[in-house]
Amino acid sequence: MAATDRDGSALAALVHAALALPILALPAKAGAAAVGEVGVTLLGYKERGLMKITEPVIWGRVQFAEVWEVQASAAVDIITGASPQLVSNALGKPVQTITGASISDRRNTGDLKVTRRFGDLALSASRTLSKEEDYHSKAFGLEARLDLNQRNTTIAAGYGKSNDRILSADDPNLNERRDTREYLAGVTQVISPTSLVQSTITWARGTGWYNDPYKLTFTFFDAGLPILAPDRRPDHRDTLAWLTRYRAHFPAAHGTLQADYRFYRDDWGIRAHTLEVAWQQELNERWALRPALRYYTQDAADFYSPTVPRPQPPVQSSDQRLGAWGGVSPSLRATWRLDRLTLEATLGYVHNARNLRFGGGGADAFETLRAWYGIVGATHSF
Amino acid sequence: MKRTRFAILLVAAATLAGCVAVQPYQRGYLAREDMALEANPGTMKALEKTYSAKEAASGGASVGGGGCGCN
Amino acid sequence: MAAENEVQIHSEDARLAEEAAGRAIEEVARIEAKYSRYRDDSVVARINSRAGGAPVALDAETRALLAFADACFRQSSGAFDATSGVLRRAWRFDGGAVPTDAELAPLLALIGWGKVELNDAGARLPLAGMELDFGGFGKEYAVDRAARVLRDAGLRSAMVNLAGDLAILGPQPGDAPWRVGIRHPRRADALLATLPVSSGAIATSGDYERYIEAGGVRHCHVLDPRTGRSARGFQSVTVHAPTCLVAGSATTIAMLKGGRDGLAWLDMLGLTHLCVLESGEVVNRFGG
Numbered sequence: 001m002a003a004t005d006r007d008g009s010a011l012a013a014l015v016h017a018a019l020a021l022p023i024l025a026l027p028a029k030a031g032a033a034a035v036g037e038v039g040v041t042l043l044g045y046k047e048r049g050l051m052k053i054t055e056p057v058i059w060g061r062v063q064f065a066e067v068w069e070v071q072a073s074a075a076v077d078i079i080t081g082a083s084p085q086l087v088s089n090a091l092g093k094p095v096q097t098i099t100g101a102s103i104s105d106r107r108n109t110g111d112l113k114v115t116r117r118f119g120d121l122a123l124s125a126s127r128t129l130s131k132e133e134d135y136h137s138k139a140f141g142l143e144a145r146l147d148l149n150q151r152n153t154t155i156a157a158g159y160g161k162s163n164d165r166i167l168s169a170d171d172p173n174l175n176e177r178r179d180t181r182e183y184l185a186g187v188t189q190v191i192s193p194t195s196l197v198q199s200t201i202t203w204a205r206g207t208g209w210y211n212d213p214y215k216l217t218f219t220f221f222d223a224g225l226p227i228l229a230p231d232r233r234p235d236h237r238d239t240l241a242w243l244t245r246y247r248a249h250f251p252a253a254h255g256t257l258q259a260d261y262r263f264y265r266d267d268w269g270i271r272a273h274t275l276e277v278a279w280q281q282e283l284n285e286r287w288a289l290r291p292a293l294r295y296y297t298q299d300a301a302d303f304y305s306p307t308v309p310r311p312q313p314p315v316q317s318s319d320q321r322l323g324a325w326g327g328v329s330p331s332l333r334a335t336w337r338l339d340r341l342t343l344e345a346t347l348g349y350v351h352n353a354r355n356l357r358f359g360g361g362g363a364d365a366f367e368t369l370r371a372w373y374g375i376v377g378a379t380h381s382f
Numbered sequence: 383m384k385r386t387r388f389a390i391l392l393v394a395a396a397t398l399a400g401c402v403a404v405q406p407y408q409r410g411y412l413a414r415e416d417m418a419l420e421a422n423p424g425t426m427k428a429l430e431k432t433y434s435a436k437e438a439a440s441g442g443a444s445v446g447g448g449g450c451g452c453n
Numbered sequence: 454m455a456a457e458n459e460v461q462i463h464s465e466d467a468r469l470a471e472e473a474a475g476r477a478i479e480e481v482a483r484i485e486a487k488y489s490r491y492r493d494d495s496v497v498a499r500i501n502s503r504a505g506g507a508p509v510a511l512d513a514e515t516r517a518l519l520a521f522a523d524a525c526f527r528q529s530s531g532a533f534d535a536t537s538g539v540l541r542r543a544w545r546f547d548g549g550a551v552p553t554d555a556e557l558a559p560l561l562a563l564i565g566w567g568k569v570e571l572n573d574a575g576a577r578l579p580l581a582g583m584e585l586d587f588g589g590f591g592k593e594y595a596v597d598r599a600a601r602v603l604r605d606a607g608l609r610s611a612m613v614n615l616a617g618d619l620a621i622l623g624p625q626p627g628d629a630p631w632r633v634g635i636r637h638p639r640r641a642d643a644l645l646a647t648l649p650v651s652s653g654a655i656a657t658s659g660d661y662e663r664y665i666e667a668g669g670v671r672h673c674h675v676l677d678p679r680t681g682r683s684a685r686g687f688q689s690v691t692v693h694a695p696t697c698l699v700a701g702s703a704t705t706i707a708m709l710k711g712g713r714d715g716l717a718w719l720d721m722l723g724l725t726h727l728c729v730l731e732s733g734e735v736v737n738r739f740g741g
Contacts, residue, residue, distance in 0.1 A: 010528050011699075011722050017524035018698040020517040023597035024604055025695040026620060028653030030630070030725060030739050041424025045432055055431055059423040073423050077431065077450075107450060128448040141446020152404055160445030182445040188419070190404050194411045198419050202441045241441030247417045251465050256416040264439035272439035280416040288416065298438050321438055329433070344425065352436060369436065375428045413629050 036062035041377035048370040050098075051081040069115040077107035077132075087306050087318035087365050088218040094306035094365035096320065103169075107132035113141075120147040134213070136165040143184070151190075156200065158184035168213035178208030195248035206237045217318040219308040229308045231317045233301075239266040254282040258292075269302035270322065273358065290333040297326040297358035306365035323363030326356030340382060346375040419443070462603065463610035463626050473606035477599035477613065484595040488518075488587040490538070497585055505581030508574040518587070518594060519571060525590075525702045526566045532709035533702060534566045534678035536578070538586025544676065546663035551672055557681035564678045593656060593701035596620045600654075600697075617657050620697050624651040636661075638688035638729050646727060648739050650693065656700035658708045659689035675708045686711025688729040692719070693739070700724075 019025060038060040045053040059073035083103060084096035113126035122145045130137040141160035148155065160182040168174035186200030215231040243262040250256070257279055264272040278292035301322040303315040331348030352369040354362025404412070411417065420426055420443070434440055435450075460477055464470040489495045500509045511519070525533040539560045543552040563583045570577040578585065587594075592615050599613040600620035611622045612631055621631050630649035637643040638661045648655070660673035660683075672683040690707045694700035703724055707715040716736060719726045728736045 008723050011724065013524050013528055014521075014699045014702060015695060017521040018597075018696045020520060021514065021594065021597070021698070022601060023594070023696055023698070024601050026600065026622065026653045028693045028695050028725065029651040030648060030653070030693055037422075039422055039424045041422075041428055043428035043431060053431065055428060057424040057427050059427075061423070071423065073427065075427055105451075109448075109450075111447075126446050128446060130448050130450055132451055135449070135451035137448035137450065139446045139448035141444065143445065149403065151409075158445040160447070162446070162448050164449050166451075178449070180449070182441075184443075184445045186443060190412060193404050193409070196412060196417070198443070200443045202443075202445060204441065239441065241439065243442050245419050245443075247419065249411045249414060249417055251411065256414065258416070262439065262442070264441065266438075270438045272437065274437075274439060282416075290416075294433075296433070296437060296439075301438070321436060327436075344422075346425070348432070350432065350436075371432075373428075373432050375425055377422065377424045377428075379422055379424075411626055414626065 035064070035382060036060065037379055037381040039377055039379035041375060043373065043375050045371060045373040047081070049082075050369075051079060051083055054078045067117045069117075071113045071115075072111065074108075074110040077105075077109070079103065079105040079107070083214070084320070084367060085214050086216045086218055087320075089220055089307050090218065094219075094318070096365060096367040105132060107135075120151075121145070122147075134167040134169050136167075138163050141182075153190070154188040156184065156186040156188070158182070158202075160184070162206075164208070166209050166213070171213060174213055176209030178206060178210065180204055180206035180208075194251065195246070197244065197246045199242070199244040202239075202241045202243075204237075204239045204241075206239075207235060210234065210237060212317070212319055215317065215319050217306070217308050217316065221310065227308045227312065229312065229316060231319060232315050233303065233317055234268065234315055237266055237268060239264065256280045258290075264298075268322070270299055272296065272298035286337055288335040288337075290335070292331045292333070294329040294331070295326070296329070296352075297356070298324060299357075300324040300363055304363070306363065318365065320363060320366050323354075323366055324357050325352055325354045325362045325366050326358055327352035327369070328356060340380055342379040342381075344375070344377045344379070346373075348373045348375075458615045459613075460599065460603070461612045461614070462608055464608055469606060470608065473603050473608055476606070477602040480598050480602050481595045481615065484591065484598060488515075488591045490584070490586060490588070497587055500576055500578065501584045504578035504583045506577075508570065508572075508577035510575040515576075516571075518590070519576065521698060521702075522590060523566070523571075525706065529702075529706040529709065531566070531679060532677060533589065533706050534564060535585055535587070535589060536564050536566055536569060536583055537676060537678035538584045538588065539563050539582070540676045540678070540681055543681070544665075544672075544674070546665060546674055549665065551665055551667050552681070561681050564681075566678075589705055590698055590701060592616070592618050593654075593697040596654065596697040618655070618697055618701055620654040621650050621652050635689075635691050635727060639733075645689070645729065645735070646737065646739070648691075648693075648727070653693050653695060654697035654700045655691060655693055656697055656704050657689060657691040658687075658701075658704035660684075660687065660708075661689065675705065677709055684708045684711055686713075686731050687715060688731060688733070690715065690719075690729075691727040693725040 041057040043055040055075055055077045057075040061071045063069045082098045086097040087094050088097050109130040111128040113124055115122055115124040124143040126141040128139045139162035143158040145154055145156045162180040164178040166176045182204040184202045188198040190196045210233040212231040217229045220226040241264045246259045248257045260276045262274040274296050276294040278290055280288055280290040282288050304322045305316055306318045329350045333346040336343045350371040354366040460474045462470040487495055488497050490497050496515055503509055522535040543556045543560055563580055568579055596613050596615050596618050603611045604622055609623045610625055613620050624630055630651045633648045633650050633655055634644045635646050637645040638659050660671055663674040665672045675684040687708050690704045692700045692703040707719050710718050725738050727739055
């Protein structure tokens with residue numbers, strides 16, 4: 001036998017002799033289950049006649065030294081087009097009006113999350129920064145997750161704090177703050193080898209400036225002068241969001257059911273329900289298709305009004321995001337996978353209208369929203 | 383608030399009662415990508431932007447995400 | 454030694470999986486019976502009982518296995534020797550003493566793969582008292598055959614594990630690798646490492662299975678046919694190869710070469726390995 005055998009003939013001799021027997025040569029693949037992934041995503045969103053958003057995102061996740069995981073992402077929102085600024089009843093019924101020139105806004109955002117495992121316990125700390133011309137946000141979060149029952153049950157608890165600063169592109173004197181504290185409690189439970197459920201509650205208490213500096217209500221009355229009222233909202237907001245997610249795989253059908261339901265309420269009088277149901281169908285080893293349908297419904301805030309009430313109250317807003325309405329959004333996602341690369345393309349449509357509100361009775365002056373969006377993404381794992 | 387809390391406990395108890403203890407070697411299906419509770423971070427951010435900018439509701443399964451002008 | 458034998462299968466067809474597993478287990482039992490040195494009716498017993506006498510006719514399977522043993526002998530410069538089984542007459546690992554040179558000498562005279570006559574007539578051991586021992590590769594062959602049976606049944610995600618010698622057909626559902634735990638050579642209930650393996654065979658040899666500790670030196674059951682003494686230099690060797698036969702013979706040959714020589718040989722061979730040297734130093738070539 002040669003002292004140095006670079007051409008691999010020793011191995012070849014052994015393998016050749018072994019394969020004279022009725023056995024298989026199995027490719028020796030030791031997959032390090034991925035240590036991390038990086039990805040890029042691009043969102044294109046277009047409302048009929050109104051706003052257009054382009055958002056590139058870059059993100060990454062890495063695990064190292066067995067107990068550490070770092071996750072980071074950065075995104076830029078590029079918004080162009082028009083946004084309803086004024087609700088006026090000059091023509092009889094209150095309607096949304098676009099005033100002023102098209103806006104062009106950019107928002108830069110980045111976040112970082114570090115997690116360390118201590119056996120069944122994982123502790124995380126995260127930081128998120130967001131900056132646009134008229135809104136700066138700094139937030140941090142702490143989270144603890146504990147695995148129980150051989151990882152069949154996981155409980156989670158979290159605390160977060162945001163410090164936001166609100167400015168105005170129109171008014172250089174506006175410089176207000178808003179601080180929010182959030183609390184989270186949740187449980188994830190494996191139900192069977194093919195299904196699991198997660199339920200999480202998040203409470204938030206915020207104080208500060210909630211008014212929208214760009215929205216106005218212009219109301220004409222039968223008698224008396226018309227009133228142009230700025231958007232005025234309470235100086236605090238308590239919210240509760242309860243999100244439950246269910247996943248079930250059906251091996252015989254080569255598909256997975258994904259269902260999410262979120263209940264939301266806050267002390268502004270808004271109650272909202274979100275339900276999304278999706279079916280991920282595996283077509284073959286490479287391709288999967290995911291049709292989904294999302295339904296959303298919300299009640300109006302107590303102080304929502306498309307016209308200024310008389311006597312004029314201290315808080316009032318005609319912003320249709322605080323009105324009563326409902327929306328459906330169907331979407332379709334195609335996924336293509338090869339080795340360590342995954343490509344994803346999603347096409348979605350959003351239709352928000354007052355008559356889609358559950359139980360009817362949607363807000364007057366609600367401008368029906370019709371928007372298309374497309375998301376393309378590539379992920380590489382290593 | 384109370385009604386909500388009670389409903390949660392009910393859901394939790396009901397699901398736990400119907401559960402089997404899944405052994406580590408039976409977790410193959412649970413590790414599938416389509417069984418994950420969230421899509422990849424890029425897609426999640428894009429979807430969040432699309433919907434939350436128009437809706438009053440916010441919040442999901444995490445804290446410390448900060449806010450935006452969303453005008 | 455607690456030896457766990459198992460077949461794990463992922464399949465959407467439970468009945469197919471059960472039938473295939475049953476056949477794989479039957480195949481393991483067949484090979485074990487055919488080449489067992491404990492059974493009077495085995496091929497090995499027949500060859501050994503005719504040592505010094507007439508040749509024994511061989512079937513294709515036995516001929517090919519002996520050809521494999523021959524390839525191992527040549528690639529290891531004589532360290533891997535299927536006639537070294539006679540040494541167990543001198544080595545009693547359950548509480549015996551280290552044998553003396555005088556006790557080993559007559560046994561060494563009966564060892565020598567080069568002396569074995571293999572031709573069209575069959576196999577013949579020229580000296581009475583010589584023995585063929587398939588222990589060095591019989592179990593590994595059984596693992597490979599069981600894996601073949603499962604693959605022929607159409608299964609794509611399965612693992613056959615016979616007391617630590619295993620073969621994996623393909624990854625678990627979701628493309629997840631199997632997690633193979635490698636026993637720690639010195640700590641009974643601990644793992645040295647957990648290797649993520651998507652396909653291929655894994656075999657491990659170590660100095661911790663059966664041994665005699667005397668005068669601060671560990672004498673393990675892996676014996677060098679040229680000296681009759683225990684292999685030195687490694688606490689454990691694990692190799693990842695396309696077949697369990699190759700993985701198993703690679704670990705045995707590496708153990709016999711020992712220490713730095715063994716590491717050099719494994720590097721030359723080009724197979725991924727995880728070794729613990731006698732000093733406790735770990736050399737891990739898994740995961741790049």
